[in-house]
Amino acid sequence: AQTVTQSQPEMSVQEAExxxxxxTYDTSESDYYLFWYKQPPSRQMILVIRQEAYKxxxxxxxxxxxxxxxxxxxxxxxxxxSQLGDAAMYFCAYRxxxxxxxxxxxxxxxxxxxx
Amino acid sequence: xxxxxxxxxxxxxxxxQSMTLQCAQDMNHEYMSWYRQDPGMGLRLIHYSVGxxxxxxxxxxxGYNVSxxxxxxxxxxxxxxxxxxxxxxxxxxxxxxxxxxTQYFGPGTRLTVL
Numbered sequence: 001a002q003t004v005t006q007s008q009p010e011m012s013v014q015e016a017e018x019x020x021x022x023x024t025y026d027t028s029e030s031d032y033y034l035f036w037y038k039q040p041p042s043r044q045m046i047l048v049i050r051q052e053a054y055k056x057x058x059x060x061x062x063x064x065x066x067x068x069x070x071x072x073x074x075x076x077x078x079x080x081x082s083q084l085g086d087a088a089m090y091f092c093a094y095r096x097x098x099x100x101x102x103x104x105x106x107x108x109x110x111x112x113x114x115x
Numbered sequence: 116x117x118x119x120x121x122x123x124x125x126x127x128x129x130x131x132q133s134m135t136l137q138c139a140q141d142m143n144h145e146y147m148s149w150y151r152q153d154p155g156m157g158l159r160l161i162h163y164s165v166g167x168x169x170x171x172x173x174x175x176x177x178g179y180n181v182s183x184x185x186x187x188x189x190x191x192x193x194x195x196x197x198x199x200x201x202x203x204x205x206x207x208x209x210x211x212x213x214x215x216x217t218q219y220f221g222p223g224t225r226l227t228v229l
Contacts, residue, residue: 042222043222044220045207047217091157103218105157106157107157
């Protein structure tokens with residue numbers, strides 16, 4: 001079974017600084033997706049960024065970027081110019097590329113942003 | 116466009132009571148799923164469905180029942196609530212075809228079982 005590991009239960013960053021959240025995963029598949037979701041205090045799950053495993057180029061979305069290391073099975077999230085609104089739980093997730101497979105989540109990292 | 120809706124937002128039950136958490140989506144998605152979120156545990160899959168009439172178990176199915184009679188609706192039933200089922204429940208949906216099949220989540224239901 002696929003597993004997703006987030007080794008940092010909590011992280012903090014100064015406003016305007018950069019922070020990197022770690023994620024590793026275990027799979028024998030070659031075609032899959034990886035995601036980072038943000039969950040603010042409102043509880044809503046918000047997709048931050050996604051990466052398709054067959055694409056070597058790292059995905060970016062404005063201040064959010066990933067470092068995807070397929071051989072190492074690592075998928076870290078970098079948040080640049082951190083803002084107070086970035087404070088949230090962040091979940092890393094994996095899904096094999098098949099129509100019926102579920103999304104598997106890590107346990108999450110709580111990010112605090114210090115003004 | 117409402118996306119994925121869940122009702123109720125909050126619920127308090129007594130041990131042994133039954134209830135149904137409602138989930139609906141208006142995006143014509145074939146795939147729907149239920150997760151529970153507990154502190155320090157992330158989101159764990161309870162049940163999922165790949166279309167009307169088809170359901171399957173996830174990681175933590177015990178104590179929960181589902182059915183899928185329409186594409187739009189995917190209710191989650193607790194037949195006899197237990198304190199261990201105190202959690203936040205999320206419903207989600209997505210397409211099953213194509214590569215850009217993003218999963219959309221409902222706003223969640225916070226359930227407390229006394």
